[in-house]
Amino acid sequence: MVVAAGRGERARSGSADPKQYHLLAGRPVLEHTLRALLSADRITHVLAVIHPEHDARYEGIGISDARLLPPVHGGATRQASVLAGLKAIAPMKPDLVLIHDAARPMVTPEIVDGVIAGLADSAGTLPVVPVTDTIKRSDDGRRVALTEERSRLFAAQTPQGFRFAQIFSAHMRAERLPREFTDDAAIAEWAGLEVAFAPGSSRNIKITLPEDFERAERLMTGNIPTMETRIGTGFDVHPFTEGDAVFLGGVRIEHDRTLEGHSDADVALHALSDALFGAIGEGDIGQHFPPSDPQWKGAASRIFVEHAASLVAARGGRIVNLDLTLVCEAPKIGPHVPAMREAIAAMCGITPDRVAVKATTNERLGFIGRREGMVALASASVELPRSA
Known part of the structure; x- marks a missing residue:
């Protein structure tokens, strides 16, 4: 499942398009993401969850692959969009589901394989990379309260994989809470599910700010002045x-x-x-x-x-x-x-x-x-x- 229902306003750089439809190396970011997942042999189906106002934009993505399901509309938050996608695929009764952010167009089959492998003995798996910066904690945003132990910190990426029935149940229960979770692994943790690590990649970047497009373009094409x-x-x-x-x-x-x-x-x-x-x-x-x-x-x-x-x-x-x-x-x-x-x-x-x-x-x-x-x-x- 590819979560692509946001408006992507922070990443806009002179373009009226949300970031998932902004051109990257001549193609929309979302198209790169979908193609990357479809290149993984172990993926049987791919579903995009899109904004209700983006139907025309999505139709402009030219992918002909029987594994690509018709898109469904998401909700007002990422969490609501994921739940909408889970409800849409529930009748298919899948064993496993991988939930991926549309803004990570450089995911590889190796990352996908690692996440799926981790689900052999865990309810959830997410790709991570070690944190290399020294992290400071602050109580007021102005002064250092303490320095985190860097060796115990990891940056979470997607796709995050789960046994479908368990993550679907966790999302249904989390919907009733007065809080929002920032990723699906956090919902799994809250529900008491064990979540394991899989190898991520420094290239599996998430496009969040305008300058991220230039970095992604360099990584994707190998050209600095593209x-x-x-x-x-x-x-x-x-x-x-x-x-x-x-x-x-x-x-x-x-x-x-x-x-x-x-x-x-x-x-x-x-x-x-x-x-x-x-x-x-x-x-x-x-x-x-x-x-x-x-x-x-x-x-x-x-x-x-x-x-x-x-x-x-x-x-x-x-x-x-x-x-x-x-x-x-x-x-x-x-x-x-x-x-x-x-x-x-x-x-x-x-x-x-x-x-x-x-x-x-x-x-x-x-x-x-x-x-x-x-x-x-x-x-x-x-x-x-x-x-x-």
């Missing part, structure tokens, strides 16, 4: 015509004129689209959405940005940041900047703090100064896997 940064720029200009509103950055702004164009004439999103296309060497907006094609007449320009962002993702890349400058005498842009940042971030699957929107006038000079039109300039920074 990504490279690309920069793209975009420029667009549209004239004003009769109307009562303009679309800028995906936001409708009331105005005494409108922008003229084949689509909704969102000059901001057109410049951003070109910046993204340029960063990955994919031409410009006119090649992907020709103005001569009637299907794009009046189209929402968010379609163009979302397409550009999807091309970045398809290359195994990520958008680092977007920077947009609007040049016009009117309308006033400032009051709409927060909404524009939110809208653009949603189109690109990134957080709003990675989107900058600025505005300036042309000091009443030229066609902009005469309020005949407006200009947008954009830049996009993306990271792509380093090619050979």
